[in-house]
Amino acid sequence: MDGTTAIRDPERTREALKTAAREVFAEYGFEGAKTREIGARAELNKAMINYHFGGKQGLFTEVLLEDIREARSRLSRGVASTGSSTEKLAAFVEALGRLSEERPLFLKILSRELIDAGRHLELQVEEEFFGFFGLVQEVLDRGIESGEFRLVDPHATHISLVGGLVWFALTAPLRERLAREGRLPAPSPTWSSYVEHYRELILTGLAPSASDS
Amino acid sequence: MDGTTAIRDPERTREALKTAAREVFAEYGFEGAKTREIGARAELNKAMINYHFGGKQGLFTEVLLEDIREARSRLSRGVASTGSSTEKLAAFVEALGRLSEERPLFLKILSRELIDAGRHLELQVEEEFFGFFGLVQEVLDRGIESGEFRLVDPHATHISLVGGLVWFALTAPLRERLAREGRLPAPSPTWSSYVEHYRELILTGLAPSASDS
DNA sequence: CCGTATTAACTAACCGGTTGGATAGTATCT
DNA sequence: AGATACTATCCAACCGGTTAGTTAATACGG
Missing domain, CATH: 1.10.357.10 (Tetracycline Repressor, domain 2)
Structure with missing residues (x-):
């Protein structure tokens, strides 16, 4: 329970998505960035983008x-x-x-x-x-x-x-x-x-x- | 047949496509640019891009x-x-x-x-x-x-x-x-x-x- | 403490819509 | 007639987003 071994950590998830999003948005632009790619780099399902940020636009805005x-x-x-x-x-x-x-x-x-x-x-x-x-x-x-x-x-x-x-x-x-x-x-x-x-x-x-x- | 009334004018077609391509590529980037949009702006079928330039990339390179x-x-x-x-x-x-x-x-x-x-x-x-x-x-x-x-x-x-x-x-x-x-x-x-x-x-x-x- | 109901976090599969490109057929040149 | 220019239509691949279902974390009555 020290937190580092937690399987589910929403905060960590959000950060991972944002980090991946920075890379992908910078490399391909908003339209060119694929949510699948962001999800893959964060080692998470792309549905998490919708769950945590309300969608591609929401993640972009947040970052x-x-x-x-x-x-x-x-x-x-x-x-x-x-x-x-x-x-x-x-x-x-x-x-x-x-x-x-x-x-x-x-x-x-x-x-x-x-x-x-x-x-x-x-x-x-x-x-x-x-x-x-x-x-x-x-x-x-x-x-x-x-x-x-x-x-x-x-x-x-x-x-x-x-x-x-x-x-x-x-x-x-x-x-x-x-x-x-x-x-x-x-x-x-x-x-x-x-x-x-x-x-x-x-x-x-x-x-x-x-x-x- | 003075050329200005020609219904078919491949040179004019190529120019129209290039002009439209400049607009669309500048506005949306290479990936974001849609061949349908380029064709529509040139008032031509998008298949003409493939016919005259070998594809989206070919048109981009040419321009x-x-x-x-x-x-x-x-x-x-x-x-x-x-x-x-x-x-x-x-x-x-x-x-x-x-x-x-x-x-x-x-x-x-x-x-x-x-x-x-x-x-x-x-x-x-x-x-x-x-x-x-x-x-x-x-x-x-x-x-x-x-x-x-x-x-x-x-x-x-x-x-x-x-x-x-x-x-x-x-x-x-x-x-x-x-x-x-x-x-x-x-x-x-x-x-x-x-x-x-x-x-x-x-x-x-x-x-x-x-x-x- | 401890089983259990409830919520939060997550996945796999799927959806309608759009993409660039291919193809088959048509019209217009020489 | 034969080559060239063009259109309408089709297609597999892919897009962002949604959904149903699963599992982990948490709250709680005993």
């Missing part, structure tokens, strides 16, 4: 809500670091880099949803997701106001800021495959080296020129 | 080969512009921006393939696609060598360079939907304003500091 909340909490911590706007932005890039590296499945799922305009996102997930947008905006606004950054469009800058890192993450699978097959002329950058490069590129790009007020 | 070749030719023209490395890079950003704006379906299809490491790309398409990578590399290498750019990792810079623009394109559908529903706090940047912003961000970010050799 995304969990991941979005974790991501927001991690990124918030990055932005909330004390210091100048420059330091805050650097901390955010670091946090987003680490998140992209450690949660590639989440990033894949989210990217797929972005491509098809969030077709499979329920309202609740959408609302939760929009919380991301406010995170960086304030740092940029304040940095521009204080003169630490050039006078750039904060909205556009926000897109650029996230774009490079996400793109690095999205192309990672292909680059890894090519590297494995020896078809890459030069070695691909590591995560840490890329994040470092990106932080410098962005911060240099945002720095005011010498002649600015 | 991608065509689009990749067009994209490469357009981007090559951008890079080949005369002038300094800075001007060449600026021209490339412009060209990529215009391409992303004018060929959103192509970009969607390609992004989906990147996410799943090119699972549906036949070898021929892959080879054709890799040609992209070399395009910017040389401009960056020469710009660094000549001292126009900082001493950055060209591979990483390449990823950053493409990332922002592609991310802008990928999030466009969602941003458009949100704007339509009035759920966006601030208006989203237009294509031209974003490209302009991005060009400046990158070129500023790559510029050597005053103290550099």
